Amino acid sequence: QVQLKESGPGLVQPSQTLSLTCTVSGFSLTSYHVSWVRQPPGKGLEWMGVIWTGGSTAYNSLLKSRLSISRDISKSQVFLKMNSLQTEDTATYYCARDRNLGVPFDYWGQGVMVTVSS
Amino acid sequence: DIQMTQSPASLSASLGETVTIECLASEDIYSNLAWYQQKPGKSPQLLIYYANSLNDGVPSRFSGSGSGTQYSLKINSLQSEDVSIYFCQQNYDSPRTFGGGTKLELK
Numbered sequence: 424q425v426q427l428k429e430s431g432p433g434l435v436q437p438s439q440t441l442s443l444t445c446t447v448s449g450f451s452l453t454s455y456h457v458s459w460v461r462q463p464p465g466k467g468l469e470w471m472g473v474i475w476t477g478g479s480t481a482y483n484s485l486l487k488s489r490l491s492i493s494r495d496i497s498k499s500q501v502f503l504k505m506n507s508l509q510t511e512d513t514a515t516y517y518c519a520r521d522r523n524l525g526v527p528f529d530y531w532g533q534g535v536m537v538t539v540s541s
Numbered sequence: 542d543i544q545m546t547q548s549p550a551s552l553s554a555s556l557g558e559t560v561t562i563e564c565l566a567s568e569d570i571y572s573n574l575a576w577y578q579q580k581p582g583k584s585p586q587l588l589i590y591y592a593n594s595l596n597d598g599v600p601s602r603f604s605g606s607g608s609g610t611q612y613s614l615k616i617n618s619l620q621s622e623d624v625s626i627y628f629c630q631q632n633y634d635s636p637r638t639f640g641g642g643t644k645l646e647l648k
Contacts, residue, residue, distance in 0.1 A: 458637075467628065467639055467640070467641045467642050468585065468628055468630075468639040468642075469639070470636050470637045470638065470639070481635060483636050484542075484636070517584055517585075524573070524632055524633065524634065524635060524637075525573050525591075525632050525633070526590070526632060527575035527577075527587055527590045527630060527632050528575075528585075528587065528630075529587055529596070531584040531585055531586070532584060533583075533584055534584050
């Protein structure tokens, strides 16, 4: 069945770089896009970016200068890297299966909580 | 970016009651509207897509409606397991944007 699972450090120091991995199963990264979405504690959802089936990417303009998404098809993994972290980046980070505009995210990972603190 | 304004921000209702949550887009999104349910400590789960299409396995007491810029989610005969936060999302344009969420509690 379709599954996505995020992994990464729970604590990151301010100004450092966050590195997260989304490991997928039940579908191919060449057939579906994968988006990253984050949710600060007690707040709403923010779409961060997407890696498309062809390998190209698109980012939320608010995060574009700090964010990079890549993948390893052979390992069914998608990677998120975001630099210059600040306390306001504290959030639960989700990866979600994506198709094209017009189609919502039909499967989400369980999420990984990341705290930015010294 | 398309702004999604969701109301109310919180809602308290009794078991068996019917509740409605509204979502207003800042421009026409041509029914490219999804609703998600997020239970405490869990990831969002897709309830409704294309404004009124029920996702597989979603109880029929959930329904969606709307067009243009105005959309709503209706829950008939509220059950205890419906206590959640509900989010709308527009899938018409990038970046995909979400409403601020509606926290539904039992009275």
